[in-house]
Amino acid sequence: MNAPIVVVGSGASGVHFTLSLLRKGHKVTMFDVGRRGTLPVEPEANFTELKERLSDPSAYFLGPNYDGVLLPNADGEYYGIPPGKNYIFEASHDFRHSARGFSPLFSFARGGLAEAWTGGCYPLNDAELTDFPFGYDQMRAHYSEVARRIGISGEVDDLARFMPVHDNLLPPLRLDPHSTGLMKLYARKRDRLNRNVGAYIGRTRVATLSQPLGSRSSCTYLGRCLWGCPVNALYTPSQTLAECLSYPNFEYIPGMHVDYFKLGPDHRIRSIVARPTGGGTEQEFNVERLVLAAGTLLSTKIVLLSILRASGERVQLRGLMDNRQILVPFVNLRMLGQPFSPDNYQYHLLGIGIEAGDPRDYVHGQITTLKTALLHPIIQNLPLDLRTSTFITRSMRTALGVINVNFRDDRREDNYVTLSEKTTEGQPHLEISYSPSADEPARMREAMKKVTKTLRMLGCIIPPGMAHVRPMGASVHYAGTLPMTEKPAPFTTTEYCQSRDFENLFVVDGSTYPFLPAKNITFTLMANAVRVAEAAF
Amino acid sequence: MKPTGDSMKSECVVFTRYLLGCPAQPYVVQKYTDAHRVSAVFSTGSRFDDLLVRVASVHPALTRLADSHARMFVPTGLLRKKLVLLLAILETSAPSCHLIDAVDRGGKAVLLFRLFVKGMAFVLNVLVGAVLFLPLQMILASDRRKTG
Numbered sequence: 001m002n003a004p005i006v007v008v009g010s011g012a013s014g015v016h017f018t019l020s021l022l023r024k025g026h027k028v029t030m031f032d033v034g035r036r037g038t039l040p041v042e043p044e045a046n047f048t049e050l051k052e053r054l055s056d057p058s059a060y061f062l063g064p065n066y067d068g069v070l071l072p073n074a075d076g077e078y079y080g081i082p083p084g085k086n087y088i089f090e091a092s093h094d095f096r097h098s099a100r101g102f103s104p105l106f107s108f109a110r111g112g113l114a115e116a117w118t119g120g121c122y123p124l125n126d127a128e129l130t131d132f133p134f135g136y137d138q139m140r141a142h143y144s145e146v147a148r149r150i151g152i153s154g155e156v157d158d159l160a161r162f163m164p165v166h167d168n169l170l171p172p173l174r175l176d177p178h179s180t181g182l183m184k185l186y187a188r189k190r191d192r193l194n195r196n197v198g199a200y201i202g203r204t205r206v207a208t209l210s211q212p213l214g215s216r217s218s219c220t221y222l223g224r225c226l227w228g229c230p231v232n233a234l235y236t237p238s239q240t241l242a243e244c245l246s247y248p249n250f251e252y253i254p255g256m257h258v259d260y261f262k263l264g265p266d267h268r269i270r271s272i273v274a275r276p277t278g279g280g281t282e283q284e285f286n287v288e289r290l291v292l293a294a295g296t297l298l299s300t301k302i303v304l305l306s307i308l309r310a311s312g313e314r315v316q317l318r319g320l321m322d323n324r325q326i327l328v329p330f331v332n333l334r335m336l337g338q339p340f341s342p343d344n345y346q347y348h349l350l351g352i353g354i355e356a357g358d359p360r361d362y363v364h365g366q367i368t369t370l371k372t373a374l375l376h377p378i379i380q381n382l383p384l385d386l387r388t389s390t391f392i393t394r395s396m397r398t399a400l401g402v403i404n405v406n407f408r409d410d411r412r413e414d415n416y417v418t419l420s421e422k423t424t425e426g427q428p429h430l431e432i433s434y435s436p437s438a439d440e441p442a443r444m445r446e447a448m449k450k451v452t453k454t455l456r457m458l459g460c461i462i463p464p465g466m467a468h469v470r471p472m473g474a475s476v477h478y479a480g481t482l483p484m485t486e487k488p489a490p491f492t493t494t495e496y497c498q499s500r501d502f503e504n505l506f507v508v509d510g511s512t513y514p515f516l517p518a519k520n521i522t523f524t525l526m527a528n529a530v531r532v533a534e535a536a537f
Numbered sequence: 538m539k540p541t542g543d544s545m546k547s548e549c550v551v552f553t554r555y556l557l558g559c560p561a562q563p564y565v566v567q568k569y570t571d572a573h574r575v576s577a578v579f580s581t582g583s584r585f586d587d588l589l590v591r592v593a594s595v596h597p598a599l600t601r602l603a604d605s606h607a608r609m610f611v612p613t614g615l616l617r618k619k620l621v622l623l624l625a626i627l628e629t630s631a632p633s634c635h636l637i638d639a640v641d642r643g644g645k646a647v648l649l650f651r652l653f654v655k656g657m658a659f660v661l662n663v664l665v666g667a668v669l670f671l672p673l674q675m676i677l678a679s680d681r682r683k684t685g
Contacts, residue, residue: 048634048638051629051634052631057629057630057631058625058626058630060629062625062626062629064575065575065576066572066575066576068625069572069621069622069625070625071578071613071621072612072613072618073612073613336645336648337640337643337644337645337648338640342638374625374628374629375637379624380617380621380624384655384656384659385601385604385605385608385659385662386556386608386617386620386621386624387555387556387601387604388656388658390624390637391641391651391655394637394638394640394641395640395641395648395652397638397640398640
């Protein structure tokens with residue numbers, strides 16, 4: 001009880017795991033690279049007012065080096081990472097990787113990848129938890145606890161058939177006019193859509209406050225979510241880290257990159273080896289119990305490098321998963337020519353669930369109606385000259401929307417993460433290999449038919465050729481390299497995410513998922529981390 | 538050929554007139570020039586790219602012709618990059634952002650009619666642009682192959 005528990009990483013799972021331990025009276029030391037962004041500017045200005053009030057607005061929106069300009073051939077993306085959030089994905093100078101069939105993103109930021117999330121909180125149901133060594137009943141209390149901590153707005157509606165209802169839901173956020181129109185039409189055509197297409201529409205559950213919570217204000221509808229919520233209404237893990245820092249039994253050590261752990265003669269982890277990110281020599285820290293929460297790929301690298309250093313063995317950790325995503329832009333013909341208002345919540349407010357014969361094949365989509373956004377990526381993608389495209393986009397702006405359709409993934413032996421022979425400054429490169437499942441094209445075709453049919457019934461069209469299949473890795477929902485299993489096997493974890501290879505190692509991020517449903521995983525990451533902290537410590 | 542400060546300014550003025558039909562504010566010109574200074578992406582292109590940019594900088598009507606051609610035949614070329622950069626600067630700064638945010642008055646029928654007219658104008662510009670620029674594009678491309 002006296003030796004601190006060492007946690008690596010301050011992402012969604014790391015901070016909630018830590019907070020639970022701190023509340024139980026444990027001492028916790030967290031190692032983190034911990035890159036930080038800048039504070040939000042002009043917290044009362046909406047998206048348009050920001051352009052008027054800032055002395056150099058283009059630098060804010062596009063960056064000092066204009067990296068925020070999405071030039072032609074930007075892989076069909078409709079928005080880029082805003083300059084103010086570049087720190088989240090900033091590479092480490094000596095961290096290298098190579099990937100086949102996968103475009104991974106890494107984060108060394110304080111709060112991790114979820115600092116850039118869009119807040120979707122979707123609990124997994126029993127069908128989706130089939131491969132996990134527990135069911136929804138064992139998760140419910142933890143989902144409710146996380147909802148209490150972070151604040152989740154939502155409603156119990158048609159999507160509840162796919163998403164169990166836990167406690168502590170806040171009332172839903174205010175809908176924008178376009179989303180309101182879609183919901184009204186859905187209400188009229190609901191029976192036909194449910195029966196003939198298997199499509200259900202409802203409110204997304206989002207970690208954005210519709211009511212004040214603690215010191216955080218409720219959403220002020222400034223349309224600035226993408227650039228960083230100026231009032232902290234949109235939850236990010238760095239908020240929980242700030243709460244952890246108020247505990248005297250917590251020590252936070254930023255600026256350290258944990259490379260590997262060392263083993264004692266009893267095959268238990270004895271220490272971790274870390275490097276200061278600003279340069280300097282390796283340092284060793286003794287460890288009683290080690291908890292990896294650095295995100296699937298970075299935690300996997302720590303395990304791989306530790307094995308390599310200890311035994312010289314270059315193992316492959318198999319079963320890497322990620323959600324395939326398709327971006328489906330649409331035009332709602334009823335909204336053509338409507339005036340634009342920046343005073344709206346920017347991210348998704350509606351979701352679409354598409355039922356499948358096997359509930360594990362459920363397809364989930366987040367419907368984002370276009371409110372505030374930089375338009376040049378959309379304008380330049382239209383097949384016309386820019387003047388005409390600007391006119392069209394301006395006239396259609398309030399009629400535009402995009403559905404981000406997510407597909408499930410499962411663990412397959414041919415998808416793996418390992419260390420390559422190549423090194424940079426003594427650090428082996430991470431090597432990732434991924435190929436999609438054979439049935440993926442058929443599942444995508446089937447889902448797209450249903451999405452198209454649903455949109456048509458709601459009076460919307462999909463502009464030809466504009467749907468975009470995102471490359472694997474783009475969803476940043478990585479999982480599966482050290483799965484929880486009931487049967488013991490090498491490179492697996494117990495139901496409490498305890499390693500079967502190293503007794504005093506726990507892994508509480510996505511690495512331990514044995515299956516990846518079509519839903520954003522962050523909420524379950526947090527709830528699972530709380531579950532492990534409550535039950536195993 | 539590396540653009541000079543003066544040529545970039547006049548380029549910015551003509552391109553702004555083409556995109557939004559308004560004069561370029563000093564802030565927009567400054568940012569446009571600055572982007573060329575910090576990123577080589579906006580100055581590097583083939584001989585045909587340079588030619589297209591030079592033609593487009595003469596007058597907004599020629600910008601439209603060159604842009605229509607570029608959209609169809611060199612969509613990732615230098616001219617499109619410069620125009621997209623300028624559009625990004627215009628939409629992120631006031632007062633030009635208000636022109637991009639404004640919705641034209643008139644009902645859906647008027648809108649659809651205007652869309653039809655603009656679509657036809659685009660087709661016409663592509664055809665004229667193809668007659669003017671495609672032969673030059675092919676000649677310069679074959680020159681490059683020979684010298685390369």
